[in-house]
C-alpha cells in the first residue's frame with residue numbers, strides 16, 4: 187500500500203509504460219497529482235484492475251462523457267482516486283476510453299469499482315453509451331417516460347429555442 | 349339507497365358551507381387556518397437553503413404562523429416549491445401534493461419554480477411549477493431572501509383571510 191508521502195507520479199507512469207507498453211496511449215503528467223491516459227476499451231478492465239490492486243486507486247469520483255462530433259467518437263473519462271486506509275491519496279488519475287459514435291458501447295467497470303454504478307447509468311442515459319454487463323442500466327436523472335434514442339448531452343441534441 | 353344518502357350529504361354540505369361562510373364564522377375558520385400553516389419538507393433545489401434559513405431563529409417565520417417544516421404529509425397544508433422542478437421530480441411533487449390534506453396551498457419560490465429560471469430551455473425542466481400545481485403565491489428571486497419568503501407567507505395569509513371557505517370542492 188502506498189502512503190501519502192510515497193506517491194510518485196513519474197514512477198507510476200514509468201511502471202504503467204513498462205507493464206502495458208503500447209496498450210496505454212501516452213500516460214502523462216498533466217500537473218502534480220494528475221495523471222491522464224487513454225486506453226482502448228478492450229484493455230480497460232485489465233488495466234483498471236491493475237490500477238486498483240497496485241496503487242490502491244479504489245474510488246471513482248466521476249464518470250463523464252465527451253462528445254467529439256467532428257472526430258465521430260465519444261470519450262468516457264473515469265476520474266479515479268483513492269480512499270485507502272492510508273488516507274486520501276492526493277493522486278487523481280483520468281482514465282480515458284474512446285468509443286465509436288455509431289455503436290457506442292464499452293465494458294462496465296462496476297465489477298472493479300462499485301462506485302461507478304450510478305455514474306455509468308447517468309452517462310448511459312445522457313450520452314447513449316451502453317455499458318456491457320452493467321447490473322442495472324436504468325434511467326437515473328431523466329423521467330421514466332423519456333423517449334428512447336434521445337440523448338440530451340450529445341452535441342447534436344437541440345434544446346428548445348435554438 | 350346510496351343516491352338518497354348522497355343527496356342528503358350534498359344538502360348537508362351546502363348547509364354547512366352556508367353556515368361556515370357567515371362572516372364571523374368564516375373569520376374564525378380562516379383565522380385558524382392562516383396561523384397554522386404546516387409546510388411540507390420537500391427540497392427540489394438550491395432555494396431550500398433560504399427556506400431553511402427562514403425557519404431558523406434569525407428570520408423565524410414561525411412567529412408569523414408558518415410552522416417549521418414537518419414530517420407527515422397528512423398534517424401539512426402548505427407546500428413551498430423550493431426551486432427547480434425537473435420532470436422526474438415533477439411526478440413526485442404531484443404525488444406529494446395529492447397526499448396532503450385540503451385545504452392546501454402552494455408557494456412557488458425562486459425564479460426556477462416560477463418560470464424555469466436559468467434552466468428555462470433545459471431538456472428536463474418544468475418551466476414553472478404552475479404547469480403541474482395550482483400556485484397561490486409566487487416569490488421571485490434567485491434565491492429569494494428569507495425576508496422575501498416571509499413576505500410571500502404574509503401574502504398567502506392575506507389571501508386566506510379574505511377568501512371564502514370552500515368545503516365542497518375541498519380546496
Ligand code: SF4
Pocket residue numbers: 393394395430431432457458459460461465466489490491492
Ligand atoms: S431560483 Fe436560483 S437559487 Fe432558486 S433553485 Fe433556481 S437557481 Fe437555485
